[in-house]
Amino acid sequence: MIKVKNLYHSYKKDDIYQVKDVNFEVEEGEIFGFLGPSGAGKTTVQNILTGLLEIHKGQAEVAGYDMKNISKDMFNKIGMSFEQSNVYSKLTALENLKFYAKLFDVETRDPKDLLKLVGLEDKANMRAGEFSKGMKHRLTFVRSMINNPIMWFLDEPTTGLDPSIAADIKNIIREKNKQGVTIFLTSHNMFIADELCHRVAFIVDGEIKLIDSPRNLKLQYGDKMIEVDYIKDGENINDSFSTILNEDKKKLKEIIDNYEIQTMHSKEASLEEIFIKVTGRGLV
Amino acid sequence: MKVFSGFLKELKLASRGFYFYIEIFMAVLILILFLFIVPDEFSAKGEEYVFLDMPKEAKDVYLKGLTGEDLLNQRKNVKIKIDGKDKNVDLYETEDSSLYFLESKEDIIYMADNKRKISLIIKMDEDHNLAYQYYLQGYESQKLKNLIRVLNLESAHLLQENMDSLEVRSISIDSKRLSDKENMLPSVLVFNGSLMGLFLIAAYIFLDRQEGVIKAYALTPSPVWQYLMSKIGVIVFISILSSMLVLLPVMGLKPDYLLLLVLLISTAFFSSALGLLIASFYDSLIQAFGTIYVFMIIMILPNMAYFLPSWSPTWIKIFPTYSMLQGFKSVILANGDAAYVLSVSAGFLLMGLIMFFLANLRYKKILFR
Numbered sequence A: 001m002i003k004v005k006n007l008y009h010s011y012k013k014d015d016i017y018q019v020k021d022v023n024f025e026v027e028e029g030e031i032f033g034f035l036g037p038s039g040a041g042k043t044t045v046q047n048i049l050t051g052l053l054e055i056h057k058g059q060a061e062v063a064g065y066d067m068k069n070i071s072k073d074m075f076n077k078i079g080m081s082f083e084q085s086n087v088y089s090k091l092t093a094l095e096n097l098k099f100y101a102k103l104f105d106v107e108t109r110d111p112k113d114l115l116k117l118v119g120l121e122d123k124a125n126m127r128a129g130e131f132s133k134g135m136k137h138r139l140t141f142v143r144s145m146i147n148n149p150i151m152w153f154l155d156e157p158t159t160g161l162d163p164s165i166a167a168d169i170k171n172i173i174r175e176k177n178k179q180g181v182t183i184f185l186t187s188h189n190m191f192i193a194d195e196l197c198h199r200v201a202f203i204v205d206g207e208i209k210l211i212d213s214p215r216n217l218k219l220q221y222g223d224k225m226i227e228v229d230y231i232k233d234g235e236n237i238n239d240s241f242s243t244i245l246n247e248d249k250k251k252l253k254e255i256i257d258n259y260e261i262q263t264m265h266s267k268e269a270s271l272e273e274i275f276i277k278v279t280g281r282g283l284v
Numbered sequence B: 001m002k003v004f005s006g007f008l009k010e011l012k013l014a015s016r017g018f019y020f021y022i023e024i025f026m027a028v029l030i031l032i033l034f035l036f037i038v039p040d041e042f043s044a045k046g047e048e049y050v051f052l053d054m055p056k057e058a059k060d061v062y063l064k065g066l067t068g069e070d071l072l073n074q075r076k077n078v079k080i081k082i083d084g085k086d087k088n089v090d091l092y093e094t095e096d097s098s099l100y101f102l103e104s105k106e107d108i109i110y111m112a113d114n115k116r117k118i119s120l121i122i123k124m125d126e127d128h129n130l131a132y133q134y135y136l137q138g139y140e141s142q143k144l145k146n147l148i149r150v151l152n153l154e155s156a157h158l159l160q161e162n163m164d165s166l167e168v169r170s171i172s173i174d175s176k177r178l179s180d181k182e183n184m185l186p187s188v189l190v191f192n193g194s195l196m197g198l199f200l201i202a203a204y205i206f207l208d209r210q211e212g213v214i215k216a217y218a219l220t221p222s223p224v225w226q227y228l229m230s231k232i233g234v235i236v237f238i239s240i241l242s243s244m245l246v247l248l249p250v251m252g253l254k255p256d257y258l259l260l261l262v263l264l265i266s267t268a269f270f271s272s273a274l275g276l277l278i279a280s281f282y283d284s285l286i287q288a289f290g291t292i293y294v295f296m297i298i299m300i301l302p303n304m305a306y307f308l309p310s311w312s313p314t315w316i317k318i319f320p321t322y323s324m325l326q327g328f329k330s331v332i333l334a335n336g337d338a339a340y341v342l343s344v345s346a347g348f349l350l351m352g353l354i355m356f357f358l359a360n361l362r363y364k365k366i367l368f369r
Helices: A042-050 A072-076 A093-101 A111-117 A133-143 A163-178 A190-196 A214-221 A246-258 A271-279 B002-015 B018-037 B056-069 B105-114 B142-151 B154-164 B180-211 B213-218 B224-251 B257-279 B285-300 B302-307 B314-318 B320-333 B338-368
Strands: A002-009 A019-026 A031-035 A057-062 A078-081 A151-155 A182-187 A199-204 A207-212 A225-232 A235-242 A260-267 B046-053 B074-082 B085-093 B097-102 B118-124 B130-135
Touching (some): A031 A042, A042 A151, A078 A133, A093 A111, A199 A271, B002 B224, B046 B056, B074 B097, B180 B224, B224 B257, B285 B302, B285 B320, B302 B314
Parallel strands (some): A151 A182, B046 B097
Antiparallel strands (some): A002 A019
């Protein structure tokens, strides 16, 4: 569904590239996570793939369309949910969706159904300017579904949402994926990527450092850990130990033999820990 | 269909926004001024204060001669304040001046010194010859001083007689004239109707950019020109609405409204396309304001030539507003000069299309791709 080869981009059109030699492919029906800290080049790549930015060097193909020669028909097939909500604040939620629906040349979804999907059916006639940040985000999210896209770009889809709404959004994403929609998810939130993505790419300083499935990454880079809470000299102490390193194993045995154990859990390395391990960079 | 849907959306947005009501408020304010404050004709009557330093009999003869000279002369007894005291004086109104006849030389000097009025003492000597003593303010031009010198000479009366005996024939027998009030309307139509679009459209574009909705629009199959055209449609609509608000109550059915509509649409299209192009070079209204302001000031210049027809250099005719003013004047006069109005409209439509084409290229580049 997406093919990217030797992609470069420079905002100043000089030799200092913000995106350097990026290569990857996204299969049809896949949820592909594009992960990295702020300023890593995630949004630049996404903007190139949606046609908002032009390609300076390299090749990109989305849903069979060459991004160097974009056909307007491509926009009937893609959807994009922006990180920053961008709806008309002076129009109601329903008016926003109705207007947007008319811009497409394909059959579109019923705006009321979409509002219901994200719990905004009671706010249909309220102006978007009066919405909270989370409500605006939900409106922006469902707007991206209005043309039934087969290729769906999601930029930080759960940012700023409370946990229950974020869970609903994740369910919608899973559901659409089950229906065959390919999803390109951009985020710095490793938890959502871990939960949803079939494969993830780590991007830092405009370069892709690694692409694999979260499971493979954990197998490859994540040590099994034991997290222990114990009491030493009347003080509660929390510590983690590798089940692979001998030194850690010895320390753990010593604690079990000598101190009162409060809790003990086995723990997998998180995607975030793996990211830091692979790239040497945090996600902020 | 998409353009129309975009137009309706833009109209809805505009009607819920601030700028739309400013434009309507301005039109209502102008209407109130035109209906209740602006007179049909502006008079530039000067005030003169005269003391007749002569015996009462001679005074009566002089005043009688004055009233008999001009049928418009009317005598009124009015009170004016001189040196803190109310004094009854005679006022004679002529077509172009108000003459106050005071009772003493001191009063005349007081009015000249303290009220900065042109004052005059007319003396009669023993041989019954009149002498005129003017008190001027010092800033009067030499031309005026010369005029005052010859005004009371016998030869000036002869000159007047000669002028009166000249036969004047009008070449156009059905030529119409606008009253002073009506003559101001083209200027109102140009600035509140057409040119305001230059600022308004930039404001609407920057609002959209601020909300980020342009990016969302960019990811639809709808082309950029439709987005821009729907914005222009709203500006043209507002322009027609605000112009009609002023014109209908003031002029009634006198103007040629069909021609007016053609001219309004083409000029509003031109100015909003120009506004779009200017706005494309800036990121915010504040940044663009300076350039828009300069453009509006330049566009105001032809007003001087409009209100002072004797000053109409060729270079001022190059400014688009010069033709706009003349076009609107022709429409309001309803003098049947449709060919002129249509050619002016065609010119603005053509220039507007060129601006629109350039704006479309700019926006495609900066906002979407």
